[in-house]
Amino acid sequence: MTDLPTPVEAAAPEHGWRDDLRRLRGSVSFVVGAVIVLFWVGCAVFGQSLVPFDPFADDLMNSLMPPSSEHWFGTDQLGRDVFSRVIVGARDILTVAPIATLLSTILGTALGLTMGYFGGLIDEVSSRLVDAVLALPTVIVALLALTALGTSTFTVLVVIAFSFAPIIARTVRSAVLSEVSLDYVAAAELRRENTLYILFIEILPNVMPPILVETTVRLGYAIFTVATLSFIGFGIQPPSPDWGLSISANYGLIGGGFWWAVLFDCLAIASLVVGINLVADGMESTLND
């Protein structure tokens, strides 16, 4: 056997997450979204020490002042600086929503991998359960749970994690279905790998792109849900300067012309959700090709 050359590859193409990151940097929507999200993450982490006023300090002499050079976004009923409160208000929602999303991703991924890999009866039954959970409106379920278990951040986390997990599971399941038919899974079975290894080491890395995209999309919804729950009083509790909470405390004042106490919190929620969705958009078009 002398005629077989030693195969030599030309420059190997880049691969892995480094290449993905490089391609993501070329996506306009990802970059814009990431800048917005990073801005709010910065606010959540360092906001407290950067803001011009203490967001919790009352100043009843200066309540409901319109935006001015001193109070850029005006002041609320208790005379607290709205600008400082909006900046620091990112903290609680950016703690609760990501943790809830992470929990739902872990739960949903495990469920989706199981459904897709085993198929058959397990898949049938879980799929119907998933459909059933999806039919329930998240906020109503959350209200019931919070009423029954008492209001706490932990309950909010659990409720969001449970109601989002089925959606993630469904995405993961369909991605796993197309992987299971590939021969590398058969090859792993042929060397007697155990099921957990096949699920998490063989299949999981190959279905990461759709999971990442779905998680990001869910994060946007989680922010929404947390803000809604806070607004109706079942989410983050006072005295946090949380956006949903502030809107709920001040929305009655819009009629009196004191728009600034509500508008900036609304814009904060909107921009964060838009930013996250832009990131998801950019990821979807770059990773899923």
Place this chain on the structure above:
Amino acid sequence: MTDALSFDNLGVAYRVKGKMRQVLDGVSLSIAKGEAYGLVGESGCGKSTTAFAALRYLPRNGSVNRGRILIDGQDIGLLSPTDLRHLRQFKVSMIYQDPGRALNPSLPIGRQVAEVFELAGVPRAEWPARTHDILAKVQISDPALVMQRYPHQLSGGMQQRVAIAMAIASNPTLLVLDEPTTGLDATVEAEVLDLIQHLRHELSTAILFISHNLAVIARMCDRVGVLYAGRLVEEARTEEIFRNPRHPYTAGLLRCLPQAGRSKDKAMLATIPGFLPGPGTKITGCVFAPRCALADQTCRTVEPELLRTDDRASKCHYPDRINELDHISNAAPVAAAVRNSKTILQVDGLAKSFGSGTQRQRVLRDVGLELRAGETLGLVGESGSGKTTLARCILGLLQPDQGSSLRFAGEALAGTTALRSRHQVKSIQIVFQNPDSALNRAHTVYRMLSRTIGHLVGLRGAAREARIKSLASAVRLTERHLSAVPSQLSGGLKQRVAIARAFASDPQVLICDEPTSALDVSVQAAILNLLAELQATKQVSYILISHDLGVVRYLSDRIAVMYLGQMLEIGPAEAVFSGPHHPYTAALLSSVPTLDGASTERVKLTGALPSTANLPKGCVFHTRCPRKIPGLCDHDAPPQVKLADGHVLMCHLAPEELPAADRNIPPTITLP
């Protein structure tokens, strides 16, 4: 007379990641009216780009950056959008590789074909009649019925006929066929090629026929052009080019093919060393020089002209020295594996069905075979005959039905891997068809090999490292490849990794499921050589599944022929090929196109493969058999006919009535 198509110094480049990569470089060729021109070359040589350029239908990142394309004397680069539309309506048509994707799945065939007439401005009232006529023209026996069907209700061969009907409906000057039969079975391929040949004579359309399959080109075309790395390296009349190539690349391509009369015991296959340069690579001198045995200093520094002499052309400095190249590999054949009569694997009464009730698909029925130590058993049959299901049952990936018996080295094999002993699992392994699917794209080569060795052989630490290194060198991977993931490897390298993994556990039975069908011919030859060598050194038995009879013939000692989940014939390779053999085997063999283009009478199969949910009564093959005995074959199951040397087949015909090959298949051509 103006040519139907002519490329004048055509250059096409694709913009990839902001860089222009030249894919076609100075291609000049012309196709006269009514002529069939074949374009061959390995994948990545620019064949499809040529086809799309001819229709001015390049992908968005591609552009013609040099030269002109003339269709019927018109420079299509200068056409206005309206004229371009007119050109595609009436003058050029294209037929694609995958008819399933070329047809709209949501429109009935009748409506879909009528679109062509709608575009051509035919009055609505005439559409049904015209559609009917054109479908009849492509030899669809019941056009009225087919017109009501949706594409998914038709077989691949029927779909391609419909696609052809749509392409010829406007009676175009030029028909571009891009690998029109690559996705089809040999028997269906033969029918479609017959049809194209027939239509060609009827319509006097010029044809640009693109294929990687030299034999198909030899059968279909008047003249042939060979593309290599985006350059036309040789052009000549078909019989000239195959008998007397004037470019080392053409000669290399021809010699890579497994030929009749060659088998692993007699000679290794010739290979073309090295790799195709990537698109956009800067090349000084001849583009083929790095892989050419004739190359000298001139070749490496001066790019040869495409020299036209008489009616042929070659882009080589030394077109007269081709004969100096070795006809076949110099390498002596490896010492044959010791074949003894010890049976290593015994399969009896194997059945496998899916579903239940009336939907029950009986994919395998009463399959029996025995595999002896050190031999290769070739498994052939059309797609849907149950070859892969059989392989998966033997591996334990699918649980066979009750009553099936599998024995390995005398001991019964359980239905699934989980129930088999570690020794049994490690002894029966597989090389999958498509390395892209078989290798986990998230894992490195090192990881794949080390997991297999760790789990099945139980080696740890330094012993495992040593074993990985010896495996890698056995399949000629360097240590650098071990840290690579599959996307960094070429197709041939990936298949080497898959082979290394299969050998990692020192199997005694290795199933090779179409091991080279995803590869180019020059790579295929290297992989077949590797398989032959490994068999000899490791003393392993192969079950080789392939639709390529040349490949099967080269590697196999015995051959089994499957049809609709049943074994119709099994016997020594030579006996099965030369006959007397089963009528189905005769049909399979005769449907393979031959390199010399010799047109011997083909055994034609009519009708489609019956469904496994509703198997024909009597002999399963009677619905398509040209030798059917009415009243007998469609009523009684055929008896076993025993011929010499363990050659067994299932047929009602008496041994002396059985067909036999009147020619060697695949044919022997006198190699240059």
